[in-house]
Amino acid sequence: MSVLDGKELRIVGFLCNWCSYGGADTAGVARATQPTDLRIIRVPCSGRVDPLFVLKALFNGADGVLVSGCHPRDCHYAAGNFYARRRLEILKRFLPVLGIDERRFAYTWVSAAEGQRWQHVVTAFTRQIHELGPAPRLEDAEPLLKVADMALTALRPLGSGQSAALDELKAAIRSKLPELDCVIGWQQGRDAAHHVPLFMRKPEDVDKLVWGPFNVNNPAVYLPSFKGKKVGVVVKGCDARSVVELLQENLIRREDVTIFSMPCEGTLDMGRVDQALGRYTAIDQVAYDEAGVTITADGRAQRFCMADWAQGKCYGCATPSAVLTDESFGASAPVEAKATTPPELAMLDAMSLEERRAFWRGQMERCLRCYACRNACPLCVCRDYCVSDSRDPHWMTQEDTVKEKLFFQTIHALHLAGRCTGCGECQRACPVGIPILALRQQISRAVGELFNGYAAGMNPQDVPPLLGYAVVEENIQEQDWK
Amino acid sequence: MRIGVFVCHCGSNIGGTVDCARVAALARDFPDVAYATDPMYTCAEPGQAAIEEAIHEYRLDGVVVASCSPRMHEPTFRRTVERAGLNRYMFEMANIREHVSWIGKDKEANTNKAAELVRLAVEKLRHNLPLAASQFDVNKRVLVIGGGVAGIQAALDCAEGGIPVVLVEREATIGGKMAKLDKTFPTVDCSACILGPKMVDVAQHPKITLYACAEVEEISGYVGNFTVKIRKRATYVDWSKCTGCGACTEKCPAKKTPDAFNEHTGTTTAINIAFPQAIPKKAVINAQYCRQLTKGKCGVCAKVCPTGAINYAMQEEIVSENVGAIVAATGYDLMDWRVYQEYGGGVYPDVITSLQYERLLSASGPTGGHVLRPSDGKEPQTVVFVQCVGSRDRSIGRPYCSGFCCMYTAKQAILTKDHIPGAQTFVFYMDIRAPGKMYDEFVRRASEEYGTEYIRGRVSQIYPDGQGRLVVKGADTLLGEQVEIKADLVVLAVGIEASKGAVNLAEKLRISYDNHGFFMESHVKLRPVETNTAGVFLAGVCQGAKDIPASVAQGSAAAAKVLTLFARDKLESDPQIAQVDIRRCVACGKCLRCCPFGAIKETEFRGETKAQVIATVCQGCGLCTSTCPQGAIQLQHATDNQILAEVNALCQC
């Protein structure tokens, strides 16, 4: 069963029980004729509307989704709609990056007395959806696989980090180690061109600690699993923001964590580096110079200049030094204060909605559903109870479709709304190199725009914007239905 | 599952534009639907009986009724299925009347839409679980906040019903605004004479504990079990010793103290009893003006007090009270009319508020009941009343009508004539709102018997003519002319606003308030005394403009609600509340941070911190559910899975 072909489009409404559902009733009592497309789902409060419900509907064929709650200040539950307003506004700004026209989604306020307003909203929204026509389906897009390269300049000089005070850092770790169960850092991995996490428990472990552009992993990801234990962590600037965010969310305790930090000069985009190195049997030498590193593999030397080979996130990085630290060594080069668009996002910005759908269609076809993205995310703390493979709540099917795979990414992105520090581990960990960070970046950008430049992981005392509200939102322009 | 579907015709209300039989037929193919039919009137007695029969006959374990809005009949049908032995939550409604048959003209589209809504309900029902309410004890004591006439009435009714009452009043005396009035409309009986005895009853009632000069500091807990902290301000007089003899007020040398009770129409002493009938009749020192407290020398009152009640070292005090229900009766204040610069912005002494005029009329006021104008103490011969000053004025953000000004203005015009028979009175008005019993007759008496000239129009400007009178520039829109009056006294019917601190209190009570600070009732028409926070009730003007009879009625209504609540020894909590899945919870505290009711607390579970829902506090909004990334906290009856089932029922491509 579905909507009447040719006449109706599929429009889903989420209405709060107290005001808007009552408003729709009032419109009915007044016999206020409305288009028949809309189907209403009754929820207790607009605050109950998880933006993912909206996405679920849109992914599964809704041509439009409308959320309506009590007017600000009139919420039956005092503040539910205030929270809803922030979350739904973020959602609205998130949709275009997926290739969904944001006009397909609207949220508004209608009181139980406003039957006329309800009639007007339904009529106007239905008309708007009819003007947009049936929603294009993700599966119908022609897959687009190309990833565009963007020319980039960094906010500070990138380098190989070899002037860092590694010895002093090691000494500091050694002196603190007796009080700590473990200190997390990096060590050489399978060869000198690959570094992996290091867990230092004994003084001799400290000797293995390395520093430089191969230190790509974010050690903060391990912290929640040490909850309750005394643990040290060596961080780059970006890692520190994850630590701050974990603190802000009560996921670790400040007194349990000792933060060691050195200013970071950038890390390499190992995906591209490995691709350039190609298949090799052995690394002969890794030689660092001030601005890059030369890797000799099977006798063939290649120089990787940091200015060209860094991870996308490093170019716009404004926090090379840790925002929160206990022991820090050295200072970073001055950072230019300038707003930048991350390269992944800039690439999507340049596309039309249709191209974006095609892009995600193509990229998601390559997704293996391995969840490496999730496992690498320092803020994915649900772990064993991730909704991706849970039955209760049952957000996703196990069907291996582009739609379900992209839906998982939207779950992850929305769960990180206002929390994601942009560390990029999800994207780095992706074995097939899908630029999924762009989804998180789009939300972070929206959060910044809406909440006066708020960035996650800067201050443990900050109230995350989606866990708060303002009675009057300065930067949210609500649709007026005139 | 075995689901029964009942597609109601509602006579022709639904049947007229929806093919109900076809909807029922379609429903038979929905998963788990064991039975579907289309009765004529499902909510009528035979219709309900048919549901009960069907439940037995077809062994149904869930019922969907497609009819009117669940806001209308959900409780009715829940009782029906309960009678037939089902859990009341194994029931869903599809709204095919207000949302379908009444708003769509196309029968085919309506029928299709109705069937879809039934399908939606069926899918939801398939994910429903039986829910059971839990029970908890009730502390049968009530807190009344505000000792105006509404609060007094609520307190007395509760006390008479046998309930211990804690009455908190911010001022030094109860009585509120009514105590300041000279006479009351439409009977022109003396305000103090009818309110006084009630005030005395409050003072003498064994069940009532009165805290005057006190304010509510903090409220925690939930219906049946609130804990309230009350801040008692320092009065510098030990009330247990003070007899109210007034010796101190006679001797106090600080005679230029502003007289708030008299609306600053006169001055008083730093130690003072607000007015002769004050309850409690106890002295209070105004610390800002007391010479002993400001300059450290005087001490006259301490010397003359026969009982040694004066205590200059007194500190404020916090007391704690446990109650099961709260009545908010915080009343109103006049808006600050000085925004009207065109009326002088408060600099002309002979432009006064209606409440100041009451004090000038009152025998206990500063002029002993002689109407003398403030500037020169002369009797005014021409008195102009201006209505709607700060009411119905969008330009200053006050679009609402203050409700009772029309009536008291008529009363004051009549009283002016009583006091000064030769006086001429004019009333500038826009509309006369006199819908109460004997009200319109009263207003007509003002013009017919007392010669009050009613002029329909607003006043544009009031200014001194330089010769001791005031020029009132207005319009008579009925005449279609500009008019001008030279007045000796101008009385402004100043609009009301929610009492200062109302918003602050609303936050403490966790009740909603409107843009103007008036408290929001649960339902404008059907639950006018309740709030959305269980156990908190409203009385009087704090909820919206109303006159004395309406305030008293609402005070009694609030008391009735309290007594109804307390009629049971145990309360049931609504099972439609959030529940934590301990395994999934990582104790990140996001739910706790955003819960509007403080209904989530941290608890220890096998050495780990977890979130826990306080069942009696949770109101069931589900904000926590949409906040928790782990899906660890689920609002019962609106779980993620239940809503997803509905979404999936609608969208599945």
Added chain:
Amino acid sequence: MKYAYYPGCSAKGSSKDYEMSTQAVCRQLDMVLEEIPGWNCCGSTPAHAVDTELSAALCARNLDIAARQGAQLLLTPCPSCLSNLRAAAQRMEKPTFRQRVNELLDEPAAETFPEVISVMQAIAREKENLVKRVRLSLKGVRLAAYYGCLMSRPAERMRFEDPENPLLMENLLAACGAEMVDFPLKTACCGAAFGIPERAMTARNSGRILELAVRLGVDAIVTACPLCQMNLDLRQTQAGRAFETRFHMPVIYYTQALGLALGFTQRELGLHKLAVSAEGLLNKLDGLRRAPAAEGGQS
């Protein structure tokens, strides 16, 4: 400090005294008023009474000249010019309106205009400076400040203090020692715009203002508007006739009053140009100044 300056037509005609005193006072406060080159009439009431777009075009040309000079602020002494210039700038924020106005101009006007404020507002920013330079206090003189109807209304256009009760002029004059009465008709309309075609209306409105000033016993009405001044001063006899009385109320510019306090001579301030002589006021001032000198010999 240098300011771009739009004197308005009356400065070159009927209110030369206003212009003289404004220049004198500003000079004394180190405020340099630089006339914008080639300015034209703002159109005053007749232009907007006839057509808003024409009115805006006349104003836009002046705003454009100031903008092209790089001015951030444009000062004008005349409330009518102020009102018109501000109205034009405000209306031209709407693209369709701007387009229509640009069609009337030689070339499209600058995208952003300087903010236009009254000279009075600029002087008020120099209040401390003013107080320091007062040479002859106005103590003992009783004045009524009269702003006229255009200075503060409509409020959202003019953004000039409380629209019903501006106090800027009072503050400045009180700072010079004058006693300022509360003048309830300070923003009432004197009817000047209709002085020529509708004398009765003007006489009646002006008369009301003069009558109240007389009753309040002031030595002079102090105004900021050349139209009001001319009307209340030059047409005082007409107003008197309408009220069956003879008024004798000096109506001077606030800059003339400030100028007196700053020590300028009557001639420097153009006080000789008044139709209703301010001799009484000036004599009173002289007397007041001599009195304390005679008593204590202090200056």
Added chain:
Amino acid sequence: MNDTVDLNRMRDTAFTAQVEALSGQNISACYQCGNCTAGCPAGFAYDVQVSQIMRGVQLGLKDRVLRSRSLWMCLSCSTCSQRCPNNIDVAAVMETLRHMARKAGIVSVPKMEKFWLSFLNTVRLFGRSHEIGTMVLYMLRSLRLHTDVDLAPTALAKGKLGLLPHIPPGGAEPVERIFTRYKERAQREGVRP
């Protein structure tokens, strides 16, 4: 004039909508309190009070409103707008109505228009306004030869009126071009310039 107002026939809702659109004001917000009338300094000279004009616009009584003399007597002092409890810029409505009346060729108080046009003529000719020029032109247009001549001697003696117009340094041509374009456009659009 005293005929029954036939609201079926005489209501012109398009007129109401047009006034709302041109003035940017919500006329239906007016609840006829009369404050605009009360404070109007020109009210005594009006044939129809401001609040009644607002009522007329609400009802769509186009003819009656546009023919009103009051439109021409408004001093544009904005007292009505300032004190309107419903935030209606009444003065803007009055001005809009006057413009509409002019464009429709209805000029109920010709001397007002004549005065304004005289004033604007001097501006067109000289780039700046000129009191004596305005007065002379106005006297010629209105044939009111006695107008204010009683004041002229005083004003001249006090050096308040310049006999010669004050022309901007760059000449008056740029201003004249504005008027020319305005006139041309008005002719093109078929309205009274």
